[in-house]
Amino acid sequence: MSERIQLAHGGGGTLMQQLIERELKQLYPDPAAVLHDAAAFDVPAGRLAFTTDGYVVQPLEFPGGTIGSLAVTGTANDLAMAGARPLRLSVGLILEEGLELELLRRVVSSMREAAEQCGVQVVTGDTKVVERGKGDGVFITTSGIGLVEAAVDPHPTAIRPGDQLLVSGDLGRHGVAILAARHGLALQPPVLSDCAPLWPVVQQLLAAGVQPHCLRDLTRGGLASALQELAAAAGVVLRIEEERLPVIEPVGRTCALLGFDPLHLANEGRFLAVVAPDQAAAALAALEPYGGASIGEVLELQAGPAARVRLRTPLGTERVLLPLSGELLPRIC
Amino acid sequence: MVSAAQNWPAALAVAEQLARTATRPWTLMEVCGGQTHAIVRWGLDQLLPPGLRLIHGPGCPVCVTPAETLDAAQRLAQRPEVILCSYGDMLRVPGSRGDDLLGVRAAGGDVRLLTSPLQALELARRHPDRQVVFLAVGFETTAPATALLARQTLAAGVGNLTLLVAHVRVPPAMAAILAAEGNQVQGFLAAGHVGAVMGLAELEQLVARTRVPVVVTGFEPLDILTGVLRCVEQLEAGQAWVQNAYGRVVRQRGNDEAQALLGEVFAVVDQPWRGLGVLPEGGLALRGPYQQLDARVRFPEIHRPLHGAPLEPNPCIAGVILQGRATPADCPAFGRRCTPEHPLGAPMVSSEGACAAYYRYRAPVAPPALAPAP
Numbered sequence: 001m002s003e004r005i006q007l008a009h010g011g012g013g014t015l016m017q018q019l020i021e022r023e024l025k026q027l028y029p030d031p032a033a034v035l036h037d038a039a040a041f042d043v044p045a046g047r048l049a050f051t052t053d054g055y056v057v058q059p060l061e062f063p064g065g066t067i068g069s070l071a072v073t074g075t076a077n078d079l080a081m082a083g084a085r086p087l088r089l090s091v092g093l094i095l096e097e098g099l100e101l102e103l104l105r106r107v108v109s110s111m112r113e114a115a116e117q118c119g120v121q122v123v124t125g126d127t128k129v130v131e132r133g134k135g136d137g138v139f140i141t142t143s144g145i146g147l148v149e150a151a152v153d154p155h156p157t158a159i160r161p162g163d164q165l166l167v168s169g170d171l172g173r174h175g176v177a178i179l180a181a182r183h184g185l186a187l188q189p190p191v192l193s194d195c196a197p198l199w200p201v202v203q204q205l206l207a208a209g210v211q212p213h214c215l216r217d218l219t220r221g222g223l224a225s226a227l228q229e230l231a232a233a234a235g236v237v238l239r240i241e242e243e244r245l246p247v248i249e250p251v252g253r254t255c256a257l258l259g260f261d262p263l264h265l266a267n268e269g270r271f272l273a274v275v276a277p278d279q280a281a282a283a284l285a286a287l288e289p290y291g292g293a294s295i296g297e298v299l300e301l302q303a304g305p306a307a308r309v310r311l312r313t314p315l316g317t318e319r320v321l322l323p324l325s326g327e328l329l330p331r332i333c
Numbered sequence: 334m335v336s337a338a339q340n341w342p343a344a345l346a347v348a349e350q351l352a353r354t355a356t357r358p359w360t361l362m363e364v365c366g367g368q369t370h371a372i373v374r375w376g377l378d379q380l381l382p383p384g385l386r387l388i389h390g391p392g393c394p395v396c397v398t399p400a401e402t403l404d405a406a407q408r409l410a411q412r413p414e415v416i417l418c419s420y421g422d423m424l425r426v427p428g429s430r431g432d433d434l435l436g437v438r439a440a441g442g443d444v445r446l447l448t449s450p451l452q453a454l455e456l457a458r459r460h461p462d463r464q465v466v467f468l469a470v471g472f473e474t475t476a477p478a479t480a481l482l483a484r485q486t487l488a489a490g491v492g493n494l495t496l497l498v499a500h501v502r503v504p505p506a507m508a509a510i511l512a513a514e515g516n517q518v519q520g521f522l523a524a525g526h527v528g529a530v531m532g533l534a535e536l537e538q539l540v541a542r543t544r545v546p547v548v549v550t551g552f553e554p555l556d557i558l559t560g561v562l563r564c565v566e567q568l569e570a571g572q573a574w575v576q577n578a579y580g581r582v583v584r585q586r587g588n589d590e591a592q593a594l595l596g597e598v599f600a601v602v603d604q605p606w607r608g609l610g611v612l613p614e615g616g617l618a619l620r621g622p623y624q625q626l627d628a629r630v631r632f633p634e635i636h637r638p639l640h641g642a643p644l645e646p647n648p649c650i651a652g653v654i655l656q657g658r659a660t661p662a663d664c665p666a667f668g669r670r671c672t673p674e675h676p677l678g679a680p681m682v683s684s685e686g687a688c689a690a691y692y693r694y695r696a697p698v699a700p701p702a703l704a705p706a707p
Binding site for chain 1: 341374
């Protein structure tokens with residue numbers, strides 16, 4: 001029988017010590033850190049960014065990542081969206097009784113790899129075990145601190161009519177990878193999650209002299225939700241051009257088959273950048289090596305009821321782009 | 334993010350040709366909800382010359398399934414021995430009291446979502462101690478799959494599977510629309526996938542009787558614009574015939590095998606359509622030996638009305654919209670009380686319903702209040 005997590009692994013006794021020593025210690029670049037209640041460390045002078053997020057993805061492993069790589073990368077990416085270099089991370093694990101230890105090892109190992117890729121150090125953490133049936137294998141929460149390197153804080157309120165919209169890469173891969181894993185779709189070739197650190201990409205933007213008015217990572221709800229949130233927060237209209245949206249062929253084909261819109265699918269390594277018109281060319285040059293594209297622009301909000309997010313089709317016609325609502329149900333005929 | 338199958342310059346060229354061809358105002362109806370969806374999705378009506386109007390037909394199977402059938406399905410799903418299964422959208426359509434099958438499921442009923450009717454047979458085999466009921470809806474496109482399920486169920490001697498059939502036929506609905514008082518439809522776009530099954534014969538009979546042109550076409554922007562152009566060409570020339578503008582899929586005879594299967598399993602019957610009333614020869618019912626699979630025969634008590642009256646009068650004007658006499662935006666509830674999250678009527682539920690298409694692609698709705706995601 002395979003080794004599994006027991007309630008005693010969270011009980012503070014010998015088994016818990018073993019779990020930390022054998023499985024979790026590898027997460028910490030400084031092994032002494034696990035012995036303390038809190039981490040103390042020096043930070044460079046400047047402005048800090050701080051964020052937290054919970055991860056509950058199913059399945060726990062999917063093509064191109066695990067809940068662990070997602071939990072590290074996702075929080076590091078939230079820091080990058082504040083124009084901040086990710087520095088330190090905390091990791092809270094909630095494990096379900098009966099979880100296979102081998103699966104936990106793979107999750108922890110993918111967290112360590114993701115932390116290295118993101119250039120972030122895990123400095124403190126916590127582990128709890130809940131009874132069988134009270135969790136879903138593994139839940140993870142991570143909090144992160146980063147050093148702001150953008151000269152001006154990117155924020156939705158800085159968005160102005162005339163600004164240009166860019167995405168940092170092609171859309172919808174993570175959503176398709178999760179759908180395929182969840183529904184047992186054997187896509188050929190397989191579509192891997194786009195889960196990846198965003199700070200290196202943001203750094204390229206800043207190095208090119210771009211001062212982004214806003215950055216937003218495209219996670220749950222995809223580009224459509226991100227546009228809706230920004231349009232509402234900034235009090236503007238956003239218009240995108242369908243022909244300019246980068247979507248790889250297998251993602252487009254899977255969406256067409258299942259009746260999904262790639263603009264509603266989740267991403268875990270892509271962001272939307274809003275930049276002043278005179279910086280659009282520099283921003284595009286910085287993002288193009290990553291598959292980025294210029295996709296649209298910011299318009300003034302007119303009086304009266306109007307759609308906040310619009311899409312221009314390749315036929316030159318215009319329609320509304322709404323965020324996804326409700327469950328994704330397969331089409332009927 | 335544009336499919337390789339799309340030929341944008343060709344579509345725009347057809348739109349230009351249409352502008353040159355149409356010398357008078359014309360009103361066409363696209364019968365199929367799939368085409369309605371594509372028209373609104375791609376904004377194809379924005380490319381039509383002034384005076385050329387498309388009205389949206391009743392070709393949404395979810396929308397026209399009678400409330401009585403949904404009530405019966407809900408009654409069945411409340412029984413502890415029953416597993417009620419159907420296609421996804423059917424679970425969200427309100428019955429006569431405003432309740433839906435998802436609500437029954439939340440209250441403990443066993444309601445399951447299928448993507449293919451044959452999954453119902455698997456369910457029945459896996460649960461020999463339960464009664465599996467398949468709520469079978471759709472046009473001539475999905476009816477052959479239901480017929481196949483019926484044939485296999487009978488052949489395998491599986492005794493715990495029944496069908497609650499609400500299949501409908503398109504040509505009688507087209508005839509009813511033309512016969513209705515105040516009809517404005519001068520030509521039809523007919524759906525290619527129905528044509529692929531049934532061929533052109535039934536449509537030719539309709540045109541012979543009504544002298545209204547019908548063009549069979551597909552679902553891509555180029556298909557739809559070409560269908561509109563062919564129909565306007567006929568109208569301008571004073572012609573009326575069945576034109577197949579979807580030759581890559583539709584053959585004159587249709588699919589012989591599917592038609593034979595339909596004839597074996599189903600009889601053509603008068604059928605109530607939600608919002609349109611009873612249409613002569615408008616639906617299909619199990620015939621001959623297949624009647625023993627009829628859920629209405631196995632469970633005669635489902636005909637009793639549900640307890641209680643509606644909580645409040647439903648303001649849904651689906652019937653008027655399905656006949657093309659109003660657009661979704663004309664409905665006072667549209668986008669306000671009636672949204673895809675809280676549908677008051679079926680056309681807001683189905684992706685093929687005109688209201689859902691307008692809401693999703695066209696409505697200038699107030700932006701939803703969203704908390705920014707972290």
